[in-house]
Amino acid sequence: MSRVSVRRVVRVLEQRLLTLVAALTAVVLLVLFYYPVATVFADAVLVDGRPTVEPIAAILTSEFYLVDIIWFTAKQAFYSTLASLALGLPAAWLFSRFEFRGRETLRSLTILPFVMPSIMVAIGFVATFGRNGTLNRALSAVGLPPVELLFTLEAIIVAHAFYNAPLVARVVTAAWESVDARTVETARSLGANPRRAFRDVVLPQLLPSIGVGATLTFIFTFASFPIVLALGGFQLATIEVFVYSRVRDLAYAEAASLAVIETVISITLTAVYLRYEASQRSAGGAANPLPRRSVVPSDWTPKSALRTAGIAGYALIVGLVFVVPIASMVLASVTGGDGGFTLANYAFLAERQATGASFQVKPLPAILNSLAFAAGTLVVAVPMGVVMAVLTTRRYRGRGLIDVLAMAPFAVSGIVVGLGLLRGLVFGVDVLGTRIRVTGALAIVAAHAVGAYPFVTRNVAPLFARLDGRLVESARSLGATRTRALVDIELPLVWTGVVAGAAFAVAISIGEFDSTIILAEGAGSYTMPIAVERFLGRRLGPATAMGCLLLLVTSASFLVVDRFGGRWGEL
Amino acid sequence: MRLELDAVSKRYGSATALDSVSLSVDDGEFFTLVGPSGCGKTTTLRCIAGFESPTEGTVRFDGESMAGVAPESRGVGVVFQNYALFPHLSVGENVAYGLRFTDPPGGGTRDERIAELLDLVDLAGFEDRDPDSLSGGQQQRVALARALAPGPNLLLLDEPMSALDARLRDRLRRQVKRIQSELGVTTVYVTHDQSEALAVSDRVAVLNRGRVEQVGRPRELYHRPRTRFVAEFLGENNVLDAVVESRPETGGIRVGVGDAVFTLAEGRRVLGQGGSASGDRAESDGRDGGRPARPAPGDELTFCVRPEQLRVGAETNRVRGTVVDTEFQGATTRVRLDWGETELVVAVEDGGEESAAGFEVGTTLDIGFAPASAHIVE
Numbered sequence: 001m002s003r004v005s006v007r008r009v010v011r012v013l014e015q016r017l018l019t020l021v022a023a024l025t026a027v028v029l030l031v032l033f034y035y036p037v038a039t040v041f042a043d044a045v046l047v048d049g050r051p052t053v054e055p056i057a058a059i060l061t062s063e064f065y066l067v068d069i070i071w072f073t074a075k076q077a078f079y080s081t082l083a084s085l086a087l088g089l090p091a092a093w094l095f096s097r098f099e100f101r102g103r104e105t106l107r108s109l110t111i112l113p114f115v116m117p118s119i120m121v122a123i124g125f126v127a128t129f130g131r132n133g134t135l136n137r138a139l140s141a142v143g144l145p146p147v148e149l150l151f152t153l154e155a156i157i158v159a160h161a162f163y164n165a166p167l168v169a170r171v172v173t174a175a176w177e178s179v180d181a182r183t184v185e186t187a188r189s190l191g192a193n194p195r196r197a198f199r200d201v202v203l204p205q206l207l208p209s210i211g212v213g214a215t216l217t218f219i220f221t222f223a224s225f226p227i228v229l230a231l232g233g234f235q236l237a238t239i240e241v242f243v244y245s246r247v248r249d250l251a252y253a254e255a256a257s258l259a260v261i262e263t264v265i266s267i268t269l270t271a272v273y274l275r276y277e278a279s280q281r282s283a284g285g286a287a288n289p290l291p292r293r294s295v296v297p298s299d300w301t302p303k304s305a306l307r308t309a310g311i312a313g314y315a316l317i318v319g320l321v322f323v324v325p326i327a328s329m330v331l332a333s334v335t336g337g338d339g340g341f342t343l344a345n346y347a348f349l350a351e352r353q354a355t356g357a358s359f360q361v362k363p364l365p366a367i368l369n370s371l372a373f374a375a376g377t378l379v380v381a382v383p384m385g386v387v388m389a390v391l392t393t394r395r396y397r398g399r400g401l402i403d404v405l406a407m408a409p410f411a412v413s414g415i416v417v418g419l420g421l422l423r424g425l426v427f428g429v430d431v432l433g434t435r436i437r438v439t440g441a442l443a444i445v446a447a448h449a450v451g452a453y454p455f456v457t458r459n460v461a462p463l464f465a466r467l468d469g470r471l472v473e474s475a476r477s478l479g480a481t482r483t484r485a486l487v488d489i490e491l492p493l494v495w496t497g498v499v500a501g502a503a504f505a506v507a508i509s510i511g512e513f514d515s516t517i518i519l520a521e522g523a524g525s526y527t528m529p530i531a532v533e534r535f536l537g538r539r540l541g542p543a544t545a546m547g548c549l550l551l552l553v554t555s556a557s558f559l560v561v562d563r564f565g566g567r568w569g570e571l
Numbered sequence: 572m573r574l575e576l577d578a579v580s581k582r583y584g585s586a587t588a589l590d591s592v593s594l595s596v597d598d599g600e601f602f603t604l605v606g607p608s609g610c611g612k613t614t615t616l617r618c619i620a621g622f623e624s625p626t627e628g629t630v631r632f633d634g635e636s637m638a639g640v641a642p643e644s645r646g647v648g649v650v651f652q653n654y655a656l657f658p659h660l661s662v663g664e665n666v667a668y669g670l671r672f673t674d675p676p677g678g679g680t681r682d683e684r685i686a687e688l689l690d691l692v693d694l695a696g697f698e699d700r701d702p703d704s705l706s707g708g709q710q711q712r713v714a715l716a717r718a719l720a721p722g723p724n725l726l727l728l729d730e731p732m733s734a735l736d737a738r739l740r741d742r743l744r745r746q747v748k749r750i751q752s753e754l755g756v757t758t759v760y761v762t763h764d765q766s767e768a769l770a771v772s773d774r775v776a777v778l779n780r781g782r783v784e785q786v787g788r789p790r791e792l793y794h795r796p797r798t799r800f801v802a803e804f805l806g807e808n809n810v811l812d813a814v815v816e817s818r819p820e821t822g823g824i825r826v827g828v829g830d831a832v833f834t835l836a837e838g839r840r841v842l843g844q845g846g847s848a849s850g851d852r853a854e855s856d857g858r859d860g861g862r863p864a865r866p867a868p869g870d871e872l873t874f875c876v877r878p879e880q881l882r883v884g885a886e887t888n889r890v891r892g893t894v895v896d897t898e899f900q901g902a903t904t905r906v907r908l909d910w911g912e913t914e915l916v917v918a919v920e921d922g923g924e925e926s927a928a929g930f931e932v933g934t935t936l937d938i939g940f941a942p943a944s945a946h947i948v949e
Contacts (some may be wrong), residue, residue, distance in 0.1 A: 470655035473622050474714075476642040477649040478721060479672030488668070492659045 036420025043256030079159035088168030096176035110166035117511030122230030151337030168213035175209035270411035345545035376445035377509035385456020414514025447515035456501030579628035605768035606778035648718030669721035670717030676722030877919035885939030
């Protein structure tokens with residue numbers, strides 16, 4: 001081929017590439033998300049190939065399911081939401097109205113709980129509130145009787161607040177900072193006292209963001225799995241936990257029916273949420289934000305002293321909820337039965353690695369699997385997420401539908417996706433007479449990628465939306481194809497978002513538990529969170545040690561991706 | 572390159588942005604689309620550039636239909652209002668971007684071409700600067716250099732000056748015009764500023780609500796607007812609705828506006844048969860073929876008189892009004908008169924520091940105009 005015709009072929013490819021990747025993304029979603037979810041739905045409404053409502057009707061008429069499972073799930077989600085608001089709103093107040101050292105750092109740290117493996121957080125809570133946990137050690141040290149917090153609703157709620165209060169704090173802080181000080185000044189000049197001005201001017205501007213934070217928290221906690229599994233056991237089971245227990249008992253139809261009910265509720269909630277979010281998307285930093293004051297008052301009045309005391313008390317609670325569990329886990333991993341320092345738990349892991357039987361969970365394969373799946377997730381989720389970000393920030397007919405279809409993985413729990421993949425592609429599917437099977441490992445990467453790419457999209461899309469469309473148009477009028485414009489102009493400008501999204505994808509993959517525990521089969525595909533859970537069932541020491549390894553690997557991967565990307569971002 | 576738009580329409584759902592727009596721009600011409608915001612001028616430009624495709628109608632470059640031709644294959648240079656410089660590239664890299672896809676015109680090297688263009692826009696030596704470090708006017712000139720670098724057949728300018736302050740705008744406008752005539756590149760310029768349109772263009776198309784109201788040379792549009800919209804949009808004007816009273820033997824038309832009676836000369840617009848009389852480019856308008864040639868007594872008509880054609884103390888077509896307010900504008904003073912029927916604006920040449928005497932609010936003033944200075948519009 002001559003050079004000219006090679007050029008022409010490349011150009012034609014370039015012109016079609018974006019469409020091609022978009023189509024590929026659609027196929028991936030269809031095969032790895034919609035098809036598996038449909039499989040679960042089919043399991044719920046088909047018995048021997050005939051449609052029936054019996055399994056679902058059986059659940060909806062059973063007092064056990066309605067009260068003990070579904071009602072309990074909603075109840076714990078509601079309380080968790082209240083707790084998250086109670087813990088998160090003061091943080092938003094501090095972040096937006098006060099100036100103190102480390103404010104920016106603390107604010108960016110609020111992203112961390114979100115990427116922490118939930119099973120690790122569960123371990124942290126066990127290490128804190130368990131019978132021999134930090135709390136009871138502290139109580140006995142001062143001569144108080146021990147308390148039993150594990151396997152109670154309270155433990156679950158606090159753990160959920162650990163995850164979601166930072167989320168509430170983030171969205172409300174953003175809204176608070178975008179309140180224009182001039183609106184308050186206008187109200188004051190018209191005669192409102194500070195309290196009245198807050199109620200009439202500031203609060204109405206915060207309410208939508210509080211609504212967003214609360215709805216998201218409810219959605220997440222409604223579908224919470226590892227936390228409830230580890231801290232509630234099967235005695236306090238949410239729908240999600242019960243689906244898992246049904247799957248373990250091979251009662252697929254019942255599991256599927258429960259999963260369908262959960263999915264329908266979650267999707268409804270998500271639809272409400274998306275509507276809510278769309279109505280307040282414009283929030284950006286105000287040109288004239290409200291002034292900040294120092295946390296340490298310049299003159300001490302009873303009022304300011306009370307405020308400072310309140311802030312100090314709040315800081316103590318924050319420390320207790322966020323720092324103590326992680327610290328307890330690290331501490332427990334190096335504490336022996338006698339309370340002294342020991343490396344026995346790590347030695348146990350090393351020994352298990354060296355001499356463990358093939359059916360036993362070894363640490364090294366878990367680490368390697370986690371890293372391999374994370375790499376696979378990265379490769380699949382980042383292009384998918386970026387293309388989705390391009391598609392969801394452009395205007396065209398049917399855009400709303402694309403938005404919903406693309407964000408659906410947000411609303412569908414990992415358990416359902418895992419179950420669908422297991423019942424479909426892992427067990428095997430007949431396509432035109434050929435039996436198609438994928439291995440558990442592939443299915444895990446698929447499930448992780450489907451769970452992770454919305455985070456890439458959410459990190460990248462706002463940056464795309466902020467890009468002036470005329471940049472691309474200028475590039476195109478200068479001769480660049482759509483793909484070249486994406487590569488030359490848009491990607492360099494949204495690179496920080498891509499990197500952040502990639503870091504999220506890695507962290508989510510490493511911490512993913514819900515679908516992995518369903519899909520992990522034997523030594524080939526269990527990951528670190530699965531290993532933690534297996535150990536947790538038997539002894540706490542090795543579980544905390546494994547949890548520390550998980551913490552290390554998660555933080556390291558997050559940092560590596562971020563650092564690596566940071567360097568590239570400067571090019 | 573010759574550009575033609577043949578009955579181009581663009582609809583978004585039920586909203587019509589462009590309604591059968593037909594235009595033709597000659598090779599090397601500086602052609603301006605002017606109109607209020609939302610009139611469709613930017614949509615027209617985007618259809619030409621290929622960022623939008625017309626719902627109906629055809630865009631042709633040198634007679635060749637552009638339907639299905641991607642923006643990158645059209646050879647069109649575009650400059651936007653907000654410059655749209657690539658923020659992660661230096662000034663030189665911005666200008667060079669189009670040369671990634673084509674060889675520099677004129678046979679030189681890429682670097683020579685960049686230097687040549689930066690020199691053309693008076694930014695020689697700015698290659699390594701960061702676009703953010705430049706002033707608005709400088710950024711706009713970089714955008715112009717970038718658009719011209721690959722040697723486009725057509726230059727599209729979308730309100731390129733509106734983000735700049737007035738003085739800078741005037742200077743840059745002259746510079747753009749000079750570069751354009753030096754290079755001889757066919758140019759379509761979009762603006763909402765009628766004085767800008769009249770100042771730089773070879774020809775102007777006035778757009779309103781997605782339709783072409785009139786196309787013509789600036790002087791022609793100013794002095795012989797075809798429609799009321801054009802008369803009011805370009806410059807200041809007194810537009811009056813009248814009823815024809817009689818057509819005296821001595822020529823002209825006598826019309827009544829309220830109690831007042833005016834004599835208008837019959838302009839070419841009225842005598843002529845349709846659009847061919849209105850100018851030398853019948854292909855671009857020609858919507859008025861069915862208009863009655865001679866208004867008969869009892870017919871309603873609309874005519875306009877420019878403020879500078881209204882004279883204090885004129886002999887013909889006299890009316891008496893009360894001064895409502897005055898605005899000193901340097902060379903002239905705009906005097907607004909309440910004359911019972913409506914308000915009239917008179918431009919009075921300034922005669923020095925004390926000359927405003929007699930124009931105080933509340934004083935009465937006799938003004939009039941020559942029959943030939945009135946112009947009848949649709």
